[in-house]
Amino acid sequence: MNYQNTLAFAQEQDQNDPLHHFRDKFYFPQVNKQDAIYFCGNSLGLQPKSAQMYIDNEMYKWANLAVEGHFKGEEPWFNYHELLAAGAARVVGAKESEVVIMNQLTVNLHLMLVSFYRPEGKRFKIITEAGAFPSDQYALETQTKFHGFNPDEAVVELYPREGEHTLRNEDILQAIKDNADELALVMMGGINYYTGQVFDMEAITKAGHEAGAIVGFDLAHAAGNVPVKLHDWDVDFAVWCTYKYLNSGPGGTSGVFVHERHANNPDLPRFAGWWGHDASSRFQMKKGFIPMPGAAGWQLSNAQILPLAVHRASLELFDEAGMENLRAKSEKLTGYLEYLINDVHVGKDVLEMITPTDPNARGCQISILVKQNARELFNKLMEAGIIVDYREPNVIRVAPTPLYNSFEEVYRFSEILHKTLEAHQ
Structure with missing residues (x-):
């Protein structure tokens, strides 16, 4: 141009x-x-004018139905999270069953690491970019400690070449190859928050799988910013927040992607909660966790309706714009x-x-x-x-x-x- x-x-x-x-x-x-000239959507997106209406709808239900709002009226809270799945899936290039909106980003990252960082034998290392957002650094550090490893040995950080600010894709792929025998997980940001570099998630995923590792991404700065095709790229898992480019309010809710080959595996280790249990028998209150099919099986608590309402308003704008x-x-x-x-x-x-x-x-x-x-x-x-x-x-x-x-x-x-x-x- x-x-x-x-x-x-x-x-x-x-x-x-x-x-x-x-x-x-x-x-x-x-x-x-x-x-103002607002160029800070990478930190906190602006408020959609329609958000207030969506919140008011739920406040009205709370005022007029109280606890009955879980099951009565239009769009009961019991399955409100399902209203967001299709729009969220379109943003991250996933099947509807592969995504769920819940919790907050770092909570979801830890939940994913419980399931997908499974060190065994000599495979215990995690590859990530140096200078990742602190939440990612802390999550990887404490997860490796939880499994009894020294983070300085278990977490392999990739640095740009001397005199450069960003990572070269060939260096990332080479690092995966060099650590293949000991690699359990590749876990990177889709976009580095500091430099704004978009990583080649498709190539990284392919290289990680060839090395026998699981591959996941933190899409905090990618979701709603750049095209993402998590299902087609064969990514194992991903997490993202919704308060940046997705304009869903300070401390807004988070999203999770679990590829269907994992999402429909009830034997995959996970930390379980009531809302992830089979919906048809959830209120029988019995022992024995039976996960919901798809990513919904990783839910813990019942949905945070007001943050979901804001996110719903934003997702409708994304659907309209494309x-x-x-x-x-x-x-x-x-x-x-x-x-x-x-x-x-x-x-x-x-x-x-x-x-x-x-x-x-x-x-x-x-x-x-x-x-x-x-x-x-x-x-x-x-x-x-x-x-x-x-x-x-x-x-x-x-x-x-x-x-x-x-x-x-x-x-x-x-x-x-x-x-x-x-x-x-």
Whole structure:
């Protein structure tokens, strides 16, 4: 695409954008009595305007039906989680039976590790990316300790080559091959939260299986951001949150994928709970756990209805927009951001983009390493009404999301960035 560093070009792109009207379906925070330029959907997505209606529906049922709301009225709470399965499956490329919305991300990651990190004999190692999000690091560390291993030996962290910021795919695949005899699990993020690098999940899964290992992903920064085909890629399991690109509220609920070859195996070890028990006999209150078929068999407690209601509102917007359409816009929007950052003249030596330039290796996010006065630059951007994200020691993460951000906002961001850099020369 031939980009231009002009307001007229940005506005023309918005006029021709078939998804542009979706921004009217969200609330934007205010800065200086104006809508902020919100490029922080990789941390917390905006609130869909329809979320309140979905919550109010459940509050009405609670007020008027109380406990009877579990079984009476439209959409009883007993099987409310089933209303979200199809939409969630479309977001992550799964069969409806392979997904369930429940709990929160790290709880679900631990539940998956109980079932899928099964060290045996000399196979005890886990491969992951260095600098994974802390929750993943802590989960892998404590799970290996739980099995009696030293995490420094059991968790193999993959680092970029010297002088580089991101992992090369060939190095990941080689590491899997080199550790094949001792490898029990490959567990990585679908996208690295810090650099914004999208990993080749299909190739990693294939290599992990060839090595005799189980393969799982944390899709916290991938779900709702980039196309994912968990079933077709033959991934064993995955987890994700819904409060980032999936716009389902702070601390929102989480999703789980379990491939059908595992999901329909009642003998697979797991930590069981009441809501994962066979629904037809659940209220008989008998001993002896009989798992629900599919991913639903990993549920613990009855569903958190209010967070599910918010997520339902968001999933309907994703269904309306379509992941393919969102991805097509995202590539153009992020490409425009990259173009404009590269077009800066004053202070250009201060900035370094550490996100891959290959559109297939990134999503909405571009991470900018700021070599001087990073925190000061971040503060100035925020004061100017641009909400972005700062990560220590000196990275600003900028994430224009296609569901509610515009080309004009990207242009305005670049204008303010350039003026701010110029003022510090």
